[in-house]
Amino acid sequence: MHWRAIIRLFGILLMFYSLGFLPSLGIALLYQDGQWSLFAISLFITTAAGVALWLPNINQHSELSVRDGFLFVTLFWVILGIIGALPFILGLHLGITDAIFESISGFTTTGATVIVGLDRLPPSILYHRQQIQWLGGMGIIVLAVAILPLLGVGGMQLYRAEASGVAKQEKITPRIAETARVLWIIYFTLTLACAMAYWVAGMTLFDAVGHAFSTVATGGFSTHDASLGQYNSPLIESIAIVFMLAGGANFAIHFMAWRHLSMAPYGTDPEVRAYGMIFLLSTLFVAASLYWAGAYTGTWESLRYAAFQVASILTSTGFGTVTFADWPLHIPLILVILSFTGGCAGSTAGGIKVLRIMLLAKLGLRQLEQLAHPQAVYLVKLGRRPVSEDVVLSVWGFYVLYIVTSLLLTVAMMAAGLDLDSAFGAVVATINLLGPGLGEVANNFASVSPVVKWLGIFGMLVGRLEVFTLLILFLPTYWRH
Amino acid sequence: MKIVILGAGQVGSTVAQALASESNDITVVDQNAHMLTVLQEHSDIRTITGQASHPDVLQQAGIEDADMILAVTNSDEINMIACQVAHSLFHTPLRLARVRSRSYLAYPKLFSPDAVPINFIISPEQLVTTFIQHLIESPGVLQILDFAGGKAQLVAVHAHHGGALIGQELRTLSKKLPAVETRVVAIFRRDRAIIPEGETLIEAGDEIFFLAAYRDIPPLVAAFRRTDKPNRRIIIAGGGNIGQRLAEMIERDYHVKIIELDIGRCRVLAESLHRAIVLHGDAADQDLLMQEDIEVTDMFCAVTNDDEANILCAMLAKRLGARKVLSIINRTSYVDLAQGTAVDIALSPALVTIGALLAHIRRGDVVAVHSLRRGAAEAIEVIAHGDRDTSRVVGRRIDELPLPEGTMIGVIARGDTLIFPHRDTVIEPQDHVILFLADKQKIIDVERLFQVSITFV
Numbered sequence: 001m002h003w004r005a006i007i008r009l010f011g012i013l014l015m016f017y018s019l020g021f022l023p024s025l026g027i028a029l030l031y032q033d034g035q036w037s038l039f040a041i042s043l044f045i046t047t048a049a050g051v052a053l054w055l056p057n058i059n060q061h062s063e064l065s066v067r068d069g070f071l072f073v074t075l076f077w078v079i080l081g082i083i084g085a086l087p088f089i090l091g092l093h094l095g096i097t098d099a100i101f102e103s104i105s106g107f108t109t110t111g112a113t114v115i116v117g118l119d120r121l122p123p124s125i126l127y128h129r130q131q132i133q134w135l136g137g138m139g140i141i142v143l144a145v146a147i148l149p150l151l152g153v154g155g156m157q158l159y160r161a162e163a164s165g166v167a168k169q170e171k172i173t174p175r176i177a178e179t180a181r182v183l184w185i186i187y188f189t190l191t192l193a194c195a196m197a198y199w200v201a202g203m204t205l206f207d208a209v210g211h212a213f214s215t216v217a218t219g220g221f222s223t224h225d226a227s228l229g230q231y232n233s234p235l236i237e238s239i240a241i242v243f244m245l246a247g248g249a250n251f252a253i254h255f256m257a258w259r260h261l262s263m264a265p266y267g268t269d270p271e272v273r274a275y276g277m278i279f280l281l282s283t284l285f286v287a288a289s290l291y292w293a294g295a296y297t298g299t300w301e302s303l304r305y306a307a308f309q310v311a312s313i314l315t316s317t318g319f320g321t322v323t324f325a326d327w328p329l330h331i332p333l334i335l336v337i338l339s340f341t342g343g344c345a346g347s348t349a350g351g352i353k354v355l356r357i358m359l360l361a362k363l364g365l366r367q368l369e370q371l372a373h374p375q376a377v378y379l380v381k382l383g384r385r386p387v388s389e390d391v392v393l394s395v396w397g398f399y400v401l402y403i404v405t406s407l408l409l410t411v412a413m414m415a416a417g418l419d420l421d422s423a424f425g426a427v428v429a430t431i432n433l434l435g436p437g438l439g440e441v442a443n444n445f446a447s448v449s450p451v452v453k454w455l456g457i458f459g460m461l462v463g464r465l466e467v468f469t470l471l472i473l474f475l476p477t478y479w480r481h
Numbered sequence: 482m483k484i485v486i487l488g489a490g491q492v493g494s495t496v497a498q499a500l501a502s503e504s505n506d507i508t509v510v511d512q513n514a515h516m517l518t519v520l521q522e523h524s525d526i527r528t529i530t531g532q533a534s535h536p537d538v539l540q541q542a543g544i545e546d547a548d549m550i551l552a553v554t555n556s557d558e559i560n561m562i563a564c565q566v567a568h569s570l571f572h573t574p575l576r577l578a579r580v581r582s583r584s585y586l587a588y589p590k591l592f593s594p595d596a597v598p599i600n601f602i603i604s605p606e607q608l609v610t611t612f613i614q615h616l617i618e619s620p621g622v623l624q625i626l627d628f629a630g631g632k633a634q635l636v637a638v639h640a641h642h643g644g645a646l647i648g649q650e651l652r653t654l655s656k657k658l659p660a661v662e663t664r665v666v667a668i669f670r671r672d673r674a675i676i677p678e679g680e681t682l683i684e685a686g687d688e689i690f691f692l693a694a695y696r697d698i699p700p701l702v703a704a705f706r707r708t709d710k711p712n713r714r715i716i717i718a719g720g721g722n723i724g725q726r727l728a729e730m731i732e733r734d735y736h737v738k739i740i741e742l743d744i745g746r747c748r749v750l751a752e753s754l755h756r757a758i759v760l761h762g763d764a765a766d767q768d769l770l771m772q773e774d775i776e777v778t779d780m781f782c783a784v785t786n787d788d789e790a791n792i793l794c795a796m797l798a799k800r801l802g803a804r805k806v807l808s809i810i811n812r813t814s815y816v817d818l819a820q821g822t823a824v825d826i827a828l829s830p831a832l833v834t835i836g837a838l839l840a841h842i843r844r845g846d847v848v849a850v851h852s853l854r855r856g857a858a859e860a861i862e863v864i865a866h867g868d869r870d871t872s873r874v875v876g877r878r879i880d881e882l883p884l885p886e887g888t889m890i891g892v893i894a895r896g897d898t899l900i901f902p903h904r905d906t907v908i909e910p911q912d913h914v915i916l917f918l919a920d921k922q923k924i925i926d927v928e929r930l931f932q933v934s935i936t937f938v
Contacts, residue, residue, distance in 0.1 A: 375769060377747040377759040386752045 004060040006072050010079065011054025013144055017080060018046035023131060024087070028124035035124045038090040046083050067478065069158050070469050073141055077461060080140055081107055084132045091125050097450045102129070104457045107136035108464035109348060111220025111318040111435030112456065114446045118225050123206060126223045130210035136464075137217025137247070137348040138187045146180035162465065172252045186254045187348075191216045194243040201235045215240055218247040218348045220318030220435040227320040234304055240319060241311040248315030248343025249275065270383040271344050275354045279314055282338055283307045286331055293328040309335060315343045316350035318435025325425065325442035332438060336424075339432040350433025350463050352402055356395045358382065363392055401467045406431055409459050416451040426452060430459035482506070482842065483547045485573075487533035487563050488554035489516045491811055492579065492605060495831040496551065496838055498524045503925070505842075508542045511554075534562040536570055544571045551838065552578040553603070557585060561597050568598040577601045577841055579834075581722065601841055605834040609784075610726040612833055613807065616826065617731060617780055620709035620805070621702045623688070623826060626851045628862045629894035629913045634695055635666070635851065635860050636702070639821070640687040643707030652679035658700055663693040664901050666891045666917035667858065674858070674919040676887065690853065690860075692891040692915065694899055709804075712779040716740065716803070718764030718794050719785030720750045723809065723830075727784065732757040738773055740764045765794040767801065776802030783808040783824075788815055795824045846931070848913065859921050860891075865912045867933040874914075874931060880904040885926040887919035 021043040028036035064072065084103035088094045094102065098114045105112045106129055118126065135143065141162040173179045195212035199205055207223055214221045224230040228240055246254070253272050256265035266272050287299070287306035296302045305322055312319045313335045324335050342351015359380060366378045379386040406427050413423035418440060425438025426448070436442060445453060462470050472478050482505045486493050489511035497520065501507045507526040510533045511517050517528035531538035533554050544550065550567045552560035560578040567573040578599045580586060586607075592599045615625040624637040640647060645657055651665060668675045669688040675681060683689070683705070693701055702708075713736055717724045720741030728739045728750070737757035741747050744761055751759045762769040764783065775781070781798040783791035788810050795806040807826040810816050820827035832852050839850040839859075846864040853860060869876030873883075879890060879902050893900040894913035900906060908914065914931075918924055 373758055373760065373773070375760050375762045375772070377744070377751045377761050379748065379751045381752075381755070384755060 001071065002060070002062045002064060002068055004057045005062045005064060006068060006075075007053050008057035008060045009064070009072065010076065011050045011052070011057065013076060014046055014050030014053065014079070014083070016050075016144060017083065017140070018043050018050060020131065020135065021046070021087075021128075024124050024128040027127045028122070031123040033122035033124055035087075035091050035122045038087055039124065039128075041090060042083070042086040045086065064158070070472050070478075073158055073162050074461070074465060074470050074473055076141070077104075077107065077465065081457075084128075087125055087128050091122065095450075097453050101445065101453045101457055103132060104460050105435075106132035106219070106221060107140065108433055108460040109133055109137050109214075109217045109219035109316070109350070110430060110433045110460045110463075111214065112429050112437070112441070112460075113221065113435075113444050114453070116225065116444060116446050118223060121223075127206075127210060129221050130213040130223065133217045133219035133221050134191065134213035137213075137219060138184055138251075142180045142183060145177055146184045162469070172255050182255055183251050186251055186258060187216065190243065190246055190254075194239070197239045197243075198236065201239055202233065203231070203236065211240075212243070215243045215317065215319075216247040216348070218244055218315045218317040218343065218350075218433075220312070220316075222319065228308075229321040232321075237304065237308045237321060241307060244311045244315045244317045244319075245275075245279065247317075248347050248349035250344040250346040252346050253344075268383075271355045271358065274358055275314075275344050278338070278341065278354065279310060282314065282334070283310045286310055286334060289329065289331050289334075290327065293331075295328055310338065313434060314338045314341065314349075315347075316433040316435075318429070320436060320443070323442050324436070325438045336428050336438070339428055339434045342432060350431075352399065355382075356398060359387060359392055359395045360399055363396070398467060401471060402431070405459075405462055405467065405471070409455055412455050413452055416455065417449055418452060422448075426456060427459060430456040431463040433460065433463045482549065483543065484508070484549045484551060484842070485510065485539070485542050485544055485547045485567075487511075487550065487552040487560070488579075489513065489520055489528070490553065490555055491831050492834050493551075493553045494520050495813075496553070496835050497526055499835055499839075500842065501526050508547075510538060510542050532559075534559045534566060536566050539563070539566060539571065544573060547571075547573055549573065549575040549577065549842070552576075554579075557582050561585075561599065564599045565597055568594075575600055575841065577603060577838065579603045579605065581606055603834060603837055605830050606722045606726055608833045608837055609723050609809070609828065609830045610730055612828065613723075613727055613782060613784075614730055616807065617712050617715060617735065619698055619702065620712050620779070621706055622698070624853070625698070626860065628692075628849055628860070628892075628915045629899075632694065632894050632897070633692055633892050633899055633915060634698060635690060635692050635853075635891070635915075635917075636698055637688060637690050637853070638702050638705050640683055640685055640689055641706035642685050644683075644703070644705040646683050646704045647685050649683060650679065651677055651681045651683060654704060657704060661693070661697045661700055662899070662901050663691050663697060663701055664891045665689060665691045666860075666889050667919055674887065676889075676919070690917065692901075692917075710779070712805075714738075714774070714778045714780075716770075716773065716775065716778050716781045716798070718781065718783045718791070718798075720746050720759070721784065721786055723784045724782075725750055725753060727782065728754055728757045740769070740773075765790065765797055767797065770798060770801055778803045779805065781806045785809075786811075788812050792819050792823055799824070847928070857921060859918045859924060860915065861918065861924065861927065862913055862915045863927070863931045865908050865910060865914055865931060868910065871933045872910075872931075874908050875910050875912075877908060878904065879906050879908070882908075883930070884916075885918075885920075885923040888923055888927060889917050891915045891917050 021039045025036055025039040028039055081100055081104040085099035088099035088102050101114055139162045141158045173182055191212050194216050195208045198208035198211055210223050249272055253265050253269050283306050287303045290296055290302040290306055291299055308321050309324050325332055340351055341357050342353050343349025345353045345355040362380045366380055369378055380392050409427045410423050413426050422439030422441055426441045429435055429437035429441055484505055484507050486497050486509045489509050497507050497509050501524045509526055510529045514530045521528050529542045544567055550573045552563045554560055557580050564576040564578050567576055576599050580602050591597055619625055622636055622638055626635045665677045667690040668677050689705055715735045715737050717728055717739040720739050724739055728737050731737055732754055738760055739757055740760045740762055742763055747759050747761045775798055781803040783795040785791055791808040795808040799806045805825045808824040810819060810827050810829055816827045816829050836851040840847055849862040851860045865875050867875050890902055892915050893902055
């Protein structure tokens with residue numbers, strides 16, 4: 001471990017992210033909500049901590065190894081979670097547990113909240129909540145790699161530890177910094193377009209920007225308790241569906257489409273196609289189920305709520321127009337399964353990811369075909385390209401770890417006092433970065449015990465860092481030299 | 482004609498022998514001196530040992546006054562460079578090369594005169610796979626060849642009991658199938674050619690060649706043999722270049738299984754094939770064949786590069802119940818031996834390739850030449866040029882033409898229409914005339930007939 005180099009890097013990143021309080025400070029001054037001082041204090045604390053970590057290690061330039069990368073990224077997510085919690089502690093006087101839960105939920109784009117009464121919150125703190133989701137969406141390390149040239153050394157290790165998906169070593173441009181920059185430009189453009197659309201559709205500018213942040217990041221925080229249901233507008237809901245789906249699609253495909261100025265890449269990429277099919281078929285199925293169960297009057301209503309919930313849950317956003325946990329029959333379980341599927345690899349969404357599900361399905365199919373033709377040679381293919389056995393194995397390993405972690409967390413949450421429904425719901429809500437759960441946590445985490453909240457924080461970090469990066473730290477051999 | 486042939490492999494040596502017997506000056510270049518010695522013993526040609534793409538070697542081979550270079554070494558790159566050298570340094574007018582790799586073939590622009598200057602590309606694998614594909618698409622047919630850009634086909638069938646025409650005179654064909662236009666150009670009975678006349682009786686066992694449009698082939702085939710079921714299940718033995726291409730071309734429309742012995746090669750096949758089933762094993766393994774339902778297989782294609790293995794596993798497949806078996810056989814002497822007895826269809830890649838090569842070597846405006854009956858007979862497509870004064874064919878009736886014996890005009894493609902000529906049909910300029918020659922030796926006379934006289938420019 002290059003401890004001092006890691007600490008130096010922490011210092012630099014903290015100084016960098018302290019600038020993140022400036023927009024909130026500006027909003028506080030603009031809206032005269034009296035919160036500017038707490039953002040100034042947060043900014044000062046963060047900068048001071050950064051300088052304190054950086055100065056003693058100013059000359060520690062040793063390159064980070066792959067192993068260092070896992071530790072650094074995990075620790076930095078935790079540290080940034082604490083930094084982001086400062087305004088909640090200072091401004092809203094939340095307890096440490098609640099404040100950190102809220103902050104981690106923001107950065108990991110989960111969108112589960114412990115705060116009730118959002119509509120009465122000062123605008124600057126509301127903005128801060130939306131902004132941390134936006135920063136976490138594309139990845140805080142990716143942003144740092146994109147903007148800070150001095151991260152160039154060892155940047156790839158950090159990027160890899162944070163990125164989602166199967167082919168983490170694949171870059172869309174030759175240079176890692178350029179790749180990160182391109183990703184952020186696409187992300188920024190999508191957010192801008194989303195904000196404009198919301199604004200035109202009738203939101204206030206403040207709400208439009210805030211919701212655009214959490215829509216494209218597939219986060220799910222809202223500035224209202226009633227979430228997007230506040231507006232009760234089909235137009236706003238359609239805009240949200242489009243940009244949630246865009247946020248849940250692979251950004252490498254957005255890049256291809258942008259570079260060639262054509263929609264063709266969306267049609268040819270097998271993962272995006274499967275993702276689109278899952279969305280369409282699930283929407284139809286849920287709508288039919290809703291209609292059949294008589295939950296809403298008329299097909300149009302059923303279709304509207306089904307489409308929004310499916311998009312929101314598939315991309316792990318978790319915006320509410322209704323409480324899906326209250327829907328009848330099998331529908332909540334269908335949606336929970338969808339949330340495990342998640343968005344595409346290389347997107348802002350959570351869950352196992354469509355790509356991995358596709359590979360697992362193909363692996364199962366191959367096993368069946370092999371039984372019919374024992375001497376046949378079958379390869380797992382994606383589109384028309386074969387996938388190497390290593391990748392298939394790592395996907396299999398990921399799946400096992402993901403499911404086992406989910407089960408163990410469910411057991412732990414039940415031990416902490418939740419009933420089965422709520423415990424499972426809480427795990428789904430956190431590890432899949434979804435937000436709303438089932439039972440007691442169907443709308444928020446305000447009423448659950450602190451132990452459950454800490455388990456939830458752990459679940460969110462496992463989900464956001466895609467299991468391996470976090471769990472490897474629990475491996476004894478990782479710490480042995 | 483002075484021709485330099487690079488590469489004394491299967492294709493190179495067969496072409497050299499075929500062309501040398503037609504009074505061309507042939508020089509063959511190869512790195513393997515032993516193969517050249519063997520070749521020189523059999524035919525009247527010159528041989529040079531050396532790297533075929535080197536300018537000094539080419540010079541030695543007399544490239545400076547050669548009319549044509551034919552690059553058929555087993556390396557695409559050497560073939561391409563040799564044509565480049567011949568063009569840039571020696572201005573050889575006609576350059577033919579074999580290029581196998583589809584990575585090159587996918588970019589035709591690469592072979593334009595200012596890039597890699599190859600006039601005509603020959604891809605034997607492609608020719609052979611197209612050939613087999615035609616056979617799979619038309620069950621019951623022995624051979625099917627395109628003329629006039631695919632407008633007309635020459636088809637060979639084996640007459641068989643159950644056909645409506647067996648034991649009947651040939652003239653009854655037009656009564657039985659009034660809507661179909663066709664011309665029977667040759668009948669081979671016990672390896673002897675019969676000139677078909679209206680009174681000729683069709684016997685079971687005859688090999689019949691007829692010309693027709695593609696859509697008319699099924700009813701015509703049905704007239705000579707009982708209708709075969711359409712092919713559905715295909716097993717390909719051997720996953721080499723030909724096996725792979727064939728599987729790629731037909732996997733969308735048929736149930737294809739491909740058997741390959743080498744596991745590494747199997748993985749390559751599995752990567753490029755998406756519907757076909759790749760089987761790892763020996764094509765001559767009875768258990769494997771039975772496990773993969775050989776008895777319901779419609780066509781078994783043995784396409785490894787080992788003649789003996791092909792013949793034997795095709796025979797095994799036939800005995801285990803495959804409906805029809807095809808084998809690729811390189812050695813010409815085996816082709817006649819195996820065809821019709823051990824295997825249903827014996828196919829020689831060298832002969833197929835030579836057919837394509839010949840079209841470029843023939844004088845006059847020859848568009849296509851195909852060898853039939855393992856090279857004994859030939860079908861040729863020529864464009865008639867000039868007018869009544871400069872040409873000996875244009876503006877004349879068919880019965881006025883001094884056609885050599887055993888030669889027959891099968892069909893004339895004029896614009897988009899096919900004309901099955903009668904005695905009084907007059908040939909017009911730009912007609913594509915498709916002739917059938919029962920005796921290959923007469924080809925020179927036909928070529929001379931279609932050449933325009935000096936005064937026509």
